[in-house]
Amino acid sequence: MSFLNHFSNIQSTTIKTVAEEFGTPVYVYDENAIREKCQKVLSMPNAYGLSVRYAMKANSNRTILQIIHQCGLRIDASSLNEVRRAHLAGIPYQDIILTTQEVPEGQDRLDLEQMMLNGLKYNVCSLRQLYLIGDFAKSNDIPLSIRVHPGVGSGESASRNTGDNYSCFGIHLSDIGQAIAYANEKGLKFTQVHVHIGSGADPEMWRQNIDRELKIVEDYFPDAVTVSFGGGLKEARMPYEKSADIEQLGNYAKTQIELFHKRNNRKLKMEIEPGTYIVANCGYAVTKIIDKKRTGEDGFHFIIANGGMEINARPIMYGSQHPFYMISAKGELISSEFQVGELAKSDYEAVVVGRCCESGDSQSLDANDVSVPRKMIEPDIGDYFVIGGTGAYCSSMTPFNYNSHTQIPEVLFTADNKLKLIRKRQTLEQILENEL
Numbered sequence: 001m002s003f004l005n006h007f008s009n010i011q012s013t014t015i016k017t018v019a020e021e022f023g024t025p026v027y028v029y030d031e032n033a034i035r036e037k038c039q040k041v042l043s044m045p046n047a048y049g050l051s052v053r054y055a056m057k058a059n060s061n062r063t064i065l066q067i068i069h070q071c072g073l074r075i076d077a078s079s080l081n082e083v084r085r086a087h088l089a090g091i092p093y094q095d096i097i098l099t100t101q102e103v104p105e106g107q108d109r110l111d112l113e114q115m116m117l118n119g120l121k122y123n124v125c126s127l128r129q130l131y132l133i134g135d136f137a138k139s140n141d142i143p144l145s146i147r148v149h150p151g152v153g154s155g156e157s158a159s160r161n162t163g164d165n166y167s168c169f170g171i172h173l174s175d176i177g178q179a180i181a182y183a184n185e186k187g188l189k190f191t192q193v194h195v196h197i198g199s200g201a202d203p204e205m206w207r208q209n210i211d212r213e214l215k216i217v218e219d220y221f222p223d224a225v226t227v228s229f230g231g232g233l234k235e236a237r238m239p240y241e242k243s244a245d246i247e248q249l250g251n252y253a254k255t256q257i258e259l260f261h262k263r264n265n266r267k268l269k270m271e272i273e274p275g276t277y278i279v280a281n282c283g284y285a286v287t288k289i290i291d292k293k294r295t296g297e298d299g300f301h302f303i304i305a306n307g308g309m310e311i312n313a314r315p316i317m318y319g320s321q322h323p324f325y326m327i328s329a330k331g332e333l334i335s336s337e338f339q340v341g342e343l344a345k346s347d348y349e350a351v352v353v354g355r356c357c358e359s360g361d362s363q364s365l366d367a368n369d370v371s372v373p374r375k376m377i378e379p380d381i382g383d384y385f386v387i388g389g390t391g392a393y394c395s396s397m398t399p400f401n402y403n404s405h406t407q408i409p410e411v412l413f414t415a416d417n418k419l420k421l422i423r424k425r426q427t428l429e430q431i432l433e434n435e436l
């Protein structure tokens with residue numbers, strides 16, 4: 001009997017059961033771990049109130065949304081379809097904010113209006129979005145949120161930095177004057193100011209953003225009652241990484257918001273929008289080892305799993321490192337990077353790849369797309385290869401139909417230790433059904 005790691009409620013024998021009952025590849029999510037993460041973020045220190053929104057693009061499965069909403073988190077949606085999905089999961093529009101690059105037209109625009117009348121908060125992200133919604137918001141007396149582009153960002157890679165000049169999320173500081181002039185002319189109110197600097201941000205940059213954003217609120221937004229610092233709270237997937245310190249960041253924000261109150265006599269409520277932090281380490285991708293190869297004396301040992309980039313694209317997209325677990329066909333934990341003991345003695349190193357015709361279909365890539373073998377205990381064909389840290393931006397983001405593979409199922413390991421299928425495996429017919 002062994003748990004996969006110190007934060008998991010899932011044991012190696014459970015992985016075997018999941019694989020046998022639902023087939024591989026398959027995602028399995030740890031409900032208790034998700035609930036613990038929700039409690040953790042909700043306990044973030046704050047001055048005059050805290051609202052936590054889950055950035056649902058991280059993992060948008062209906063059951064996951066329901067669990068997280070039930071824990072007391074609200075929702076940050078990145079598209080109109082995400083709003084629709086959250087609402088179909090039973091989440092009221094009042095609990096959802098829309099922060100999007102989309103500019104809804106036609107039926108989408110009509111739907112957006114209806115949603116806003118029912119309480120959806122619209123976080124305008126461009127001057128065009130603002131100009132298009134201005135009259136409607138004014139005539140229905142709906143206050144808006146505004147996403148400000150601060151000109152400075154931070155993320156685990158350039159492609160996850162959303163605040164620097166090469167990314168275009170939000171209304172840039174240099175255009176804020178125009179946004180405010182328009183709002184004043186129309187009599188519109190911005191009751192919320194929002195900045196999201198990127199995913200996996202450096203905690204120091206996150207702190208600096210608190211200062212910068214409060215200054216922006218002070219200088220430009222007299223009607224703001226809520227300040228959203230966005231998401232991007234770093235979650236350590238690998239043993240050598242360090243997670244954001246919620247307590248420390250909260251205490252820093254609390255102090256700064258209290259100082260803001262002293263200067264301006266305004267009590268700002270704080271909002272945060274974590275995605276990764278909530279679900280990343282609550283998910284595992286379970287695959288089966290189907291082959292092994294070598295590329296000569298100077299080459300590598302390769303292990304071929306029956307799932308790769310089409311179930312976890314983060315290595316090929318970002319050079320992300322995920323923890324590896326090898327579990328025998330009998331359900332014993334053979335190797336885990338969190339339990340170094342046996343592993344330290346092993347001199348076996350291998351590159352784990354998937355079955356796509358793509359040389360980048362590897363779970364062992366570095367930031368330059370170079371394959372880097374990882375130390376492990378050598379598994380046998382038929383053993384299970386489990387990729388940790390796959391609760392966020394895996395199921396929701398992979399090119400799952402590449403090579404005509406089918407989208408894989410999702411299973412929940414429930415709070416009372418049961419296995420529950422929460423999304424079925426896609427069929428080949430479903431891939432084909434819209435072809436004419």
Ligand SMILES: *Cc1c(COP(=O)(O)O)cnc(C)c1O
Pocket residue numbers: 055057058076078099196198199200230231232233273274275276277
């Ligand atoms: C993606 C996103 C988040 C969540 O980012 P994480 O790094 O997953 O915490 C929060 N807010 C906005 C606006 C986003 O686009």
